[in-house]
Amino acid sequence: MKTTAVYPGTFDPVTYGHLDLITRSLSVFDAVIVAVAVNPGKRPLFSTHERVEMIKTATSRHRGVRVESFDTLLVDFCVRKKAYTVVRGLRAVSDFEYELQLSQMNRTLDKKVETVFMMPSEEYNFISSKIIKEVAGLGGDVSGLVPPGVVKALKEKFKAMKRSGK
16 A cells, blocks of 8 residues: 655745655655645745745655645645645754644544654754745855755845845
8 A cells, every 4th residue: 555644834945854854754655745835824935836846846856756735724635635644843842842732633633644753864953944044044055954946046035035125
């Protein structure tokens, strides 16, 4: 039986930490659906389409990866895709409490949906999309932390923002 997991997130932008979890998830599951959340409340830097395309480019060599966006409850997306395992990353103990609450809520909404927690490799443990945006926005070099296409997209986005006065 083919096993498929869902790896949800905002991915604004995708980092090498995210890609590490995707790659390692493929050693456990036959397929991984990277589910890009449409979450206007987070006020993402990149559009949903841009985030999906960046992840597709970054994972193009990986067999078994699909990238899709969703704007529903995660459990509804999982049921629709017939993928009942959710992969979530934990960088630090501080992530655990929030992630535990999410997984318990998901299980309350649909008992078939289980959450598997994975820790990123040590070299990616400190990376977050928020930190990447802050460093890149101030002109710092994030090239060792995100794929080349993301570095380029960040530079272009911040350059456009400066031109428009944002």
